[in-house]
Amino acid sequence: MTELLEDTHHTPAEPKTIEKVSIVISKGSLEGIYPGLIMANGARMEGIEADVFFTFFGLDAIRKDRSAKIKVATVGNPGMHLPTLLGAIPGFSALATKMMQRQMEKLDIPPIPEFVELIADSGAGLYACKATVDMFGLTMDDFVPQVSDIITVGDFYERAAGAQIIFT
């Protein structure tokens, strides 16, 4: 009994550093995609292993026909501090996107297609979510060549063993 009680005081040693991250990107807006990409790139820059799993509209970031056309959400985005009706004016989202892109270029943050390539070149794995791919009727041909594979959520968890999972 004493032994048992003593055992409850035993806590396993926490690892001092993060060795691996598995990042999920689930949104298809500019502000939905960039944080995950910045975190993936930042992990690799620190020598941390990284996988990125694109699901639902997050897949737009790796779709050949869409990755260069990602826009800021100007409607339904309280962070814009704009009346919704103003954000809905045709061309407004494109304008806000252009302004944000200009600002990012100043900070040397690459456009999404180049960023995806940079992250792949850094050794991170890029994966598309099978459930979404099937739902949207897509194939590997729809994705940029940096995408390693289309995987199930089970495969994702298997690959994420020992990693911190970050959902964006």
Place this chain on the structure above:
Amino acid sequence: MTMTLIADAPVDVDAEGFLTDPGQWNEQIAEAIAEGNGVPELTDRHWLVVRFMRERYLATGTAPTIRSLGKESGVPVKELYQLFPKGPAKLAAKIGGIPKPKGCI
């Protein structure tokens, strides 16, 4: 900031071992830091990156991002990560005797 001896030279370093005064740097120091950080030998390609980082920092006051490192140093991103597996920008800065890069990119 603490004073330490690297390759028999007294240098000021921060808590992570980055030189705080780039003027105290020399090539022997670079080799010693590299060896202690998982890069046993500095090849010409390593030197290309290290010198680029250092020159850019001395000229502009900030270390280049991984993006400009890949575009302008003459060494592509894939190779940068092969040369410096534990993070090219950070490690090349450390070896080059400049402060740790502060940017997120």
